[in-house]
Amino acid sequence: MELTDAGFIARVLANDDQHAFGELVRRHQSSVRGLLRQLTRTDISLADDLAQETFLRAYKNIRSFRGEARFSTWLYRIAYNCFREDARKRKELVGVDEAQLQAEHDPQTVDPGLRHDLMHALNLLPRNERTAVVLCCQNGLSHDEAARVLDIPLGTVKTNVLRGREKLKRTLAAWGPN
């Protein structure tokens, strides 16, 4: 029988079992790296560095994981914190990017080769809406879980998801075949 996340965590806690932690990394690496690639706008190298930092922090702080949330939710929270700290260091704006907004309001400016590309449309969303959509719609987190990951009020998450979805739908409809 395959062990659950909780089983592997118990092994790490009891015996400092690094093989068990390795299994947790293997299980969650794709979703964590995927989230960070979305946050960093597909800067794969940066996203992977942040993902590595995420798992390193998770290992060092695994005793603070109390099992109240899913392990993946806890990882997403660490990943998001890593991303925010890095963004602060790089003095990036964590918020609306003017160039993105412009492209968003004028879908015709997008390379025709990228039309119908959902992931590209997702990248055109402002970061707060994109993050909420990725967490809730793509990774299946509840609004409450996403609010904990992003450390923002539940109502803000709901608004961001709603707005993000509407913008995505509008963009995809504008890109669709006439």
Add this chain to the structure above:
Amino acid sequence: MNAMIDDETLDRQLREAAPYIDDDGFTARVMASLPAAQRDPRWLRAMILLGLAILGSGIAYVLSGGFIREGMIQLSNFPIWLLLVFAFGCGLVVGAFAVIFAIRKTPEVRDLTRLEF
């Protein structure tokens, strides 16, 4: 402008559009960056605790004078069924504490029982 898709379809397409990212050596890099595992000398800790327990018992026996010996003699005069009930009761109490401690320490069991500690 084309008709807009519904939320459910959009969510499904988003999930399907998210590619699975191959490990491609990522886990190995993470594992290489982890600090060395701390090997607790658990056997040493156990031996120290056992030694302290024996030492404590010895000191208590010496300091109590004949109290413990007399207690043992009195206990041996009790009927056997009473001793069995007493031992069983002690076992139940210790077992209950052990179960509570195990649940608190095991996330899987805690999730299973959905108990808040």
